[in-house]
Amino acid sequence: MDKDEIRNKSADPLGVEEAKQERGRETSDDEQPRYVPIELVKPPCSNDASVMYHCYLIELKPNFDCDIPVSDIVLGMRNELDCDTITNMNFExxxxxxxxxxxxxxxxxxSLSSEQVLACRRFQITIFKILVDHKLKKLEEVLERFCLGQNHWTESIDYLLLPAERRIHQRSSIIDLESIMSMSSLCNNDSKNSACVNFPQPNNNSHVLLHTQNGMVCTCRIQNSVVYTPHNSILYCITGLLDDLNGNSLMKDKKSLTYKAHYEAKHGINLCFDQQLLLNGRHIFRVQNYLLKCRQQTKKESSDKSVELPPELCTIIMSPISTSNLHSFSLVPSILHRLESLLLAVNLKHMILDHCPQNITIPTIKVLESITTKGCQENYDLESLETLGDSFLKYAASQQLFKTHQNDREGLLSVNKEQIISNLSLGKLGCDRKISGFIREESFDPKKWIIPGDYSGNYFLNEELLFNKRSIYVGGTRKIDTKVVGDVVEALIGAFLSTGGELDAIYFMNWVGIEVDLDHIRYERHLPVQPEKLIDVGHLESLLGYKFCDPSLLVEALSHGSYIAGGYQRLEFLGDAVLDYMITTYFYYKYPGMMSPGFLTDMRSASVNNDCYARSAVKAGLHKHILASDIVHRNIESTVNNFGLLSSESTFGFESETSFTIVSF
Structure with a gap:
């Protein structure tokens, strides 16, 4: 050991600085599981003749005037959702x-037959591949695997997302099975294309045969369809026929050029059926993350612009499908991501509380808030709960150490507290208790959303047992910083504290591995103290408005290290944690939703700081009762004389107009 190391060790014999440095190195890139709720997973080898689905209606209600209406969607699941989950799925x-x-x-x-289940899966794979990828090639590859039945018997994310029956008052089934079963797609592209369907038509040309890339097709089918145009490799949704336009009509934006001339000049295509009415189409809706907190709103996207298409250039990819359904299904990935996140919170809640001997409850939405980091960019995150939980953790740890290590001085108590509350310790505990698998730390990317029933991806699900013997699935691994796991542990402490109080928070802390309690242990002293001979106990109790069961605590709180070895430092260690907890709790409820660590630091610095403490103590006359050496008393007297006239206003820092020098006792 060199001289510098010896000097540093001498200056820091209890290792406080070493603990601080260790806390700064608390990052890790350990691979952690990414959990998938069991409620969303199809069990292996489920080859039943009929399957019972629990159905949930997803109602969509725009709070603005919209050009394209939205339609209700049905979610069919093998597992029934609890009431708490359903209630929390009402959002914006x-x-x-x-x-x-x-x-x-x-x-x-x-109850759906095996044939109906396959038709429903084919429908949702087709519509979501169209909406997510906008690529015909990818859709063809997926449907080819689906038609061949590849990987149908493995565990996979599998539930049904289907259009709701339009005729609300005539519903025999909530699902629009008639449209699904009559739908043609690349997987069963045959004579269905020319068959008529019972679907609302926008004009009088509802049953006319048109020449398309698929052959002769009835207008009733192409007017509500998704088509592909090979000449430019683009997918469009068709909303109807244009009664006044055909191939020989002048283009809307190029008055001197007909549609027939345009296609010949630009694409080298000669329209053979130029007398056919043109189709009114629009670009396919783009699936986006609609959960973002600060999503930019626009009046109209460029993709909303309508286009005129000759039927003979169109290949029907999906029919019948309304624009309203396409619009609604483009919102579904965001909705299902919210459901998946909520189910993760439900599973974590059960893991923590299933074997709880006490009557402890916590809202699922609070658990969801606790496992959602700021990186998700949603309307809620863990920061407020983390700040609250951090303050209670420090308070509980300080109190536990204070009463169980009565011979340890402040420096050693601080080192031990750091070992309990450090992100490294909390992160390890969170990983050991499998909390890391539930954490949401990234903004939702619709491109990575797994389409239910799509077995084309290279992902595998492995079943894992949690501590409560419930199953969950692992959908891969990820690197996650230990600090993030520690933050989530603190947020969960804050969640239990804010909803159930200190005992509930203590329960969770003990469950995760932080052994603390709030039991009272008498503070033992080895040296006899007679408070009345050292301080005016009666006057101080009257001044503070509190009667001490053990007045010797007053002596310790007022004793400087120059008077008694250690002085007030142990009580200062405890009092600092108590004050931090009280101030944090006050601001948490005073400013709900704003309690980020930065906000708390600013508010706490403005309201409680050394100036405020000194001013309050001097105004109350407490400085006159401090037990210290003559040198320290002279320093105190000099500092007090520099204060000047004291205002009778509140001593809160942000209300004070006077600034004082730092008092160092």
Whole structure:
């Protein structure tokens, strides 16, 4: 050991600086599991002749005037959702034009045959591949695997997302099975294309045969469809026929050029059926993250612009499908991501509370808030709860150490507290208790969303047992910083504290591995103290408005290290944690939702600081009762004389107009 190391060790014999440095190195890139809720997973080898689905109606209600209506969607699940989950699935999406309300409610159970289940899966794979990828090639590859039945018998994310029956008052089934079963797609592209369907038509040309890339097709099918145009490799949704336009009509934006001349000049295509009415189409909706907190709103996207298409250039990819359904299904990935996140919170809640001997409850939404980091960029995150939990953790740890290590001085108590509350310690505990697998730390990316029933991806699910013997699935691993896990542990402490009080928070802390309690242990002293001979106990109790069961605590609190070895430092160690906890709790409820660590630091610095403490003590006359050496008393007297006239106003820092020098006792 060199001289510098010896000097540093001498200056810091209890290792406080070493603990601080260790805390600064608390980052890790350990691979941690990424959990998938069991409620969303299809069990292996489920080859039943009929399957019972619990159905939930997803109602979409725009809070603004919209050009394209939205339709209700049905979610079919093998596992029934509890009431708490359903209640918390009422929220808002931030779409381009404004907020859109999502309401979620149970709609009954439906039994589907194996043929119907396959048709439903084919429908949702087709519509979501179209909406997410906008690529025909990818859709063809996925449907080829689906038609061949590859990987159908493995565990996978599998539930049904289907259009709701449009005729609300005539519903025999909440699901629009008629449209799904009559739908043609690349997987069963045959004579269905020319068959008529019972679908609302926008004009009088509802049953006319048109020449398309698929052959002769009835207008009733192409007017509500998704088509592909090979000449430019683009997918469009068709909303109807244009009664006044055909291939020989002048283009809307190029008055001197007909559509027929345009396609010949630009694409080298000669329209053979130029007398056919043109189709009114628009670009496919883009699936986006509609959960973002500060999503920019626009009046109209460029992709909303309508286009005129000759039928003979169009290949029908999906029919019948309305623009309203396409619009609604483009919102579904964000809705299901919210459901998946909520189910993760439900599973974590059960893991913590299933074997709890006490009557402890916590709202699922609070657990969800605790596992959602700021990186998700959603309307809620863990920061407020983390700040609250951090303050209670410090308080509980300080109190535990104070009463169980009565012979340790402040420096050693601080080192031991650092070992308990450090991000490294909390992160390890969180990983050991499998909390890390539930954490949400990234903004939702719709491109990475796993389409239910799509077995084309290279992902595998492995079942894992949690501590409560419930199952959950692991959908891969990820690198996650130990500090993030520690922050989530603190946020969960804050969640239990804010909803159930200190005993509930203590329960969670003990569950995660932080052994603390709030039991009272008498503070023992080895040296006899007679408080009345050292201080005016009666006057101080009257001044403070509190009667001490053990007046010797007053002596210790007023004793400087120059008077008694150690002095007030142990009580200062405890009092600092108590004050931090009280101030944090006050601001948490005073400014709900704003309690980020930065906000708390600013507010605490403005309201409670050394100036405020000194001014309050001097105004109350407490400085006259401090037990210290003559040198320290002279320093105190000099500092007090520099204060000047004291205002009778409040001593809160942000209300004070006077600034004082730091008092160093």
């Amino acid at each position: 999406l931030q779409v381009q034009r404004g907020p859109l309300t999502v309401n979620f409610k149970h709609a009954g159970d439906v």
